[in-house]
Amino acid sequence: MTRLTDHLIVISFDCLSALDFHILEELPNFQELLNKGSYCKHVETIYPSVTYPCHATIVTGKFPNRHGVINNTFLQPGNPSPDWYWHRFHIKGTTLYDEAKKAGLKTAALLWPVTAKANIDYNMPEIFSNRPWLNQIAVSLANGSVFYQIDMNNRFGHIRKGLSQPELDDFVIESAVHTIETKKPNLMLVHFTDLDTQRHYHGFSSDEAHAALKRHDMRLGRILHALKDAGIYENSTIVVLGDHSALDESKAVKINVLLREQGLINVNENGKVTNWKAYCKSCDGSAYIYLHDQKDIETKTRIGKLLQDLQKDENNGIEFVITGEEAGKRGADEKAAFMIEARRGFYFHERLEGAFIDSITKEDVEARRYTVASHGYSPTKENYETVIIAAGKGIRENVAIPSMHLIDEGPTFAKLLGVNLGDTDGKVINEMLNV
Numbered sequence: 001m002t003r004l005t006d007h008l009i010v011i012s013f014d015c016l017s018a019l020d021f022h023i024l025e026e027l028p029n030f031q032e033l034l035n036k037g038s039y040c041k042h043v044e045t046i047y048p049s050v051t052y053p054c055h056a057t058i059v060t061g062k063f064p065n066r067h068g069v070i071n072n073t074f075l076q077p078g079n080p081s082p083d084w085y086w087h088r089f090h091i092k093g094t095t096l097y098d099e100a101k102k103a104g105l106k107t108a109a110l111l112w113p114v115t116a117k118a119n120i121d122y123n124m125p126e127i128f129s130n131r132p133w134l135n136q137i138a139v140s141l142a143n144g145s146v147f148y149q150i151d152m153n154n155r156f157g158h159i160r161k162g163l164s165q166p167e168l169d170d171f172v173i174e175s176a177v178h179t180i181e182t183k184k185p186n187l188m189l190v191h192f193t194d195l196d197t198q199r200h201y202h203g204f205s206s207d208e209a210h211a212a213l214k215r216h217d218m219r220l221g222r223i224l225h226a227l228k229d230a231g232i233y234e235n236s237t238i239v240v241l242g243d244h245s246a247l248d249e250s251k252a253v254k255i256n257v258l259l260r261e262q263g264l265i266n267v268n269e270n271g272k273v274t275n276w277k278a279y280c281k282s283c284d285g286s287a288y289i290y291l292h293d294q295k296d297i298e299t300k301t302r303i304g305k306l307l308q309d310l311q312k313d314e315n316n317g318i319e320f321v322i323t324g325e326e327a328g329k330r331g332a333d334e335k336a337a338f339m340i341e342a343r344r345g346f347y348f349h350e351r352l353e354g355a356f357i358d359s360i361t362k363e364d365v366e367a368r369r370y371t372v373a374s375h376g377y378s379p380t381k382e383n384y385e386t387v388i389i390a391a392g393k394g395i396r397e398n399v400a401i402p403s404m405h406l407i408d409e410g411p412t413f414a415k416l417l418g419v420n421l422g423d424t425d426g427k428v429i430n431e432m433l434n435v
Contacts, residue, residue, distance in 0.1 A: 033391040043406060057409075124149050181230045187417060245375065278337070282349055318343065321340050358370070412429045
């Protein structure tokens, strides 16, 4: 296959929304891309619309139930900090970076989700030290490119303050600029989370979120300058995208509190789950309801009635209830017994104690117990789309794509690189490309 570009730089600004588009048009570096490239401000995301499934979809062109990353975190009932889908082996089938590597291309990824232990030349995976006895740097080194990460930490580690933002993204941008200038990768995937963090803890349209958009514009500018300084700008394609939008919320719905009251979850004196028949696994704006025994028809019937009864009262925060089979048809996990969608202003939490519904206070947010905006909602929610902007080699100028889907991005990127992702759910958006 013919390559349409020599260097593809994919920049994910986590939680970049279609509603941000009018702001992007006024920011100089986003404006530069918009003036010379193609864009779509109506990109439909996946279900559930959370970060790890979204990023796995972007590099595979498949829905979550086909690539295997069906949530951010694992089903670990009662664990207040469940493990995430950090590792490449959780993705079924091939990825954009796998195919690029097979084609002899140089690859790099900075904090791109689900890339721990991936076969990427310069890999700084997004992975947390999720055990008290683990050290963050050691965990990162063990799951990515050792010497590359040591070099980046030696050069720019002083910028970072743990996982706090905007310092983490400031560290990532310095690493990205240095990588472009010294390694000149053919494929580079970069994930920034500043905007997502600000929205979670300050609200969708907060001053903090707006400030993060401005910082992202400056980060984009640094990447554009790095490509020029490296002498590869004219042979590069720059793609900026979001993975999902977000919605403000004021109430947390805790289905597990009811399941515990019904005797379907048992907890010991230390608050640990000892056994369970059913469990609500949160995806924030949506949630899976899993059965311990998928053949337990009695429990499934009982929960189905409970959920339908709850849905009748809007104050319970449930917009709709679908079966696992119906969830599978939407690309989510068909192994769940049910999937539930939160109404606007609500989101789901896995907590087992307290009231069924909590009103979110300022103190809750400061203590990181709850957030005031989240995602995970159905892609059919109004004003919930994300965006993509592409410019540079292989991209047509001044083309507005009326609408597309997150699953279309991987096949389109693959065509730019002259590789093939095989049997995808999405299609190549040829209208964007100089074919």
